[in-house]
Amino acid sequence: MTISVLSVASEAYPLVKTGGLGDVVGALPAALMPHDVNVVTLVPGYPRVIAAVQGAAALHDWPDLVGAPARLLSGTIGGHKLLVLDAPGYFAREGGPYGDPSGRDWDDNWRRFAAFGRAAADLASGAVKGFRFDVLHAHDWQSGLAPAYLRFAPAGGRCARSVMTIHNIAFQGRFDASIFGSLALPDRAFAVDGVEYYGGVGYLKAGLEAADAITTVSPTYAAEILRPEFGMGLEGLIRARRERVSGIVNGIDPAVWNPAADAALPERYDAGDLALRTINKRALEKAFALEPGDGPLFCVVSRLTWQKGMDVLADTLDALVAGGGRLALLGSGDAWLEHAFQEAAARHPGRIGVRIGYDEALSHLMQGGADAILIPSRFEPCGLTQLYGLAYGCVPVVARTGGLADTVIHANDAALDAGVATGIQFDAVTHESLAQAIALALRLFATPERWSSIQRAGMAADFSWATSGRRYADLYRELLSA
Numbered sequence: 001m002t003i004s005v006l007s008v009a010s011e012a013y014p015l016v017k018t019g020g021l022g023d024v025v026g027a028l029p030a031a032l033m034p035h036d037v038n039v040v041t042l043v044p045g046y047p048r049v050i051a052a053v054q055g056a057a058a059l060h061d062w063p064d065l066v067g068a069p070a071r072l073l074s075g076t077i078g079g080h081k082l083l084v085l086d087a088p089g090y091f092a093r094e095g096g097p098y099g100d101p102s103g104r105d106w107d108d109n110w111r112r113f114a115a116f117g118r119a120a121a122d123l124a125s126g127a128v129k130g131f132r133f134d135v136l137h138a139h140d141w142q143s144g145l146a147p148a149y150l151r152f153a154p155a156g157g158r159c160a161r162s163v164m165t166i167h168n169i170a171f172q173g174r175f176d177a178s179i180f181g182s183l184a185l186p187d188r189a190f191a192v193d194g195v196e197y198y199g200g201v202g203y204l205k206a207g208l209e210a211a212d213a214i215t216t217v218s219p220t221y222a223a224e225i226l227r228p229e230f231g232m233g234l235e236g237l238i239r240a241r242r243e244r245v246s247g248i249v250n251g252i253d254p255a256v257w258n259p260a261a262d263a264a265l266p267e268r269y270d271a272g273d274l275a276l277r278t279i280n281k282r283a284l285e286k287a288f289a290l291e292p293g294d295g296p297l298f299c300v301v302s303r304l305t306w307q308k309g310m311d312v313l314a315d316t317l318d319a320l321v322a323g324g325g326r327l328a329l330l331g332s333g334d335a336w337l338e339h340a341f342q343e344a345a346a347r348h349p350g351r352i353g354v355r356i357g358y359d360e361a362l363s364h365l366m367q368g369g370a371d372a373i374l375i376p377s378r379f380e381p382c383g384l385t386q387l388y389g390l391a392y393g394c395v396p397v398v399a400r401t402g403g404l405a406d407t408v409i410h411a412n413d414a415a416l417d418a419g420v421a422t423g424i425q426f427d428a429v430t431h432e433s434l435a436q437a438i439a440l441a442l443r444l445f446a447t448p449e450r451w452s453s454i455q456r457a458g459m460a461a462d463f464s465w466a467t468s469g470r471r472y473a474d475l476y477r478e479l480l481s482a
């Protein structure tokens with residue numbers, strides 16, 4: 001039997017992406033199709049999304065969706081069906097998906113994403129004519145109210161099963177209790193087994209409480225979030241529902257991330273002709289005004305935040321350069337970190353190059369031209385940049401946490417001798433351990449056969465969606481047969 005799934009998310013590549021959520025949501029429809037699962041994606045009608053579905057007829061009207069009118073449009077994304085919540089009062093704004101051009105969160109995010117959750121629940125409960133779904137799959141806090149509406153106030157007759165996926169538990173969508181009255185949920189929903197969270201309203205919490213199943217994006221992270229150090233206040237709830245929690249590691253979309261067919265690379269290559277990467281390395285050096293050379297070139301493609309361990313990296317750059325390394329860094333985030341990296345670049349001209357901003361094409365060139373990618377995250381639910389690194393022969397140097405622990409095989413002597421090492425892992429996210437990991441990378445790089453064996457082992461690893469797609473499909477089937 002074909003299962004129909006409504007995937008509900010605030011980002012979907014290539015229409016809207018601020019991070020890994022967009023990549024995964026964009027890849028899910030193709031990942032699930034071989035398993036007889038038909039995924040329709042619902043996204044908010046940000047200006048770029050509306051432009052992409054221009055001329056589409058409205059399929060449904062909500063005269064008052066949590067306080068403003070909205071309509072439903074349809075289009076396609078990557079050849080798959082897309083639904084768009086067109087609500088100009090909420091989404092027709094300059095700026096990012098969550099904040100104004102200066103990066104400040106919109107004051108009415110609670111209302112914007114309540115409306116989004118309400119619309120998703122209407123679609124999944126049969127309240128919108130012409131639509132039926134077996135499963136509502138909500139991603140992150142922006143979609144967290146959808147399972148709660150489905151449970152406490154389904155508008156249609158039928159009730160789809162629901163899955164809540166945690167991509168980043170650090171963002172929880174916490175709002176003041178005073179908003180509850182505007183959510184049009186019954187009073188009983190403001191309870192510890194409902195949407196109430198530490199005296200306020202918690203959107204991610206609401207989704208985790210109401211969903212029939214909870215997933216996160218790697219097995220190690222699924223175990224980590226049972227503990228206070230990683231659960232960020234939600235560990236009690238997750239422990240209480242642990243029977244329903246599973247970790248399904250992300251895959252990568254081969255249509256977007258494949259060094260043999262990547263239009264963003266000056267030179268395409270595969271594991272059989274790694275020497276061709278040098279052409280990309282030269283282009284990368286040029287893009288970052290680095291001294292050209294065959295010595296080791298590290299890269300970073302990241303949000304510049306505490307989660308990603310970027311403060312520790314900033315402290316380790318002098319050691320990286322002293323050891324003979326160079327660094328190309330692309331990212332944006334906390335102003336003080338942006339400043340720290342720019343200062344490091346000024347201190348080490350030609351050795352450290354920094355680009356503050358977001359640049360999809362450049363991120364491909366970095367994976368295709370740098371020798372190694374540094375990912376010193378304090379927590380990492382899955383991580384995608386190490387997977388891209390593996391696929392591109394850009395050796396990942398990662399903290400041993402979450403999905404990074406699950407996807408990289410550390411280059412200890414045994415793994416090196418067996419030819420299975422795919423990268424370097426280190427334990428505590430401290431200056432010392434990161435410096436040691438970088439030193440190990442520099443030593444391994446100095447023996448070209450060792451280095452290329454690590455590159456090839458990574459490129460041979462399978463991080464396609466085949467296995468993970470099946471696991472989501474199995475989960476949906478399990479829910480429907482329960």
Ligand SMILES: Nc1ncnc2c1ncn2[C@@H]1O[C@H](COP(=O)(O)OP(=O)(O)O[C@H]2O[C@H](CO)[C@@H](O)[C@H](O)[C@H]2O)[C@@H](O)[C@H]1O
Nearest residue numbers: 019020021167302331357358359363380381382383384385
């Ligand atoms: N400045 C820049 N320019 C261009 N591209 C940039 C960029 N900065 C980041 N990116 C891109 O954004 C994505 C980041 O994905 P990650 O999985 O590494 O982290 P993120 O924390 O966003 O995702 C969360 O969700 C994902 C998906 O589940 C989890 O893998 C992860 O652990 C979790 O924190 C990658 O595609 C990366 O290339």
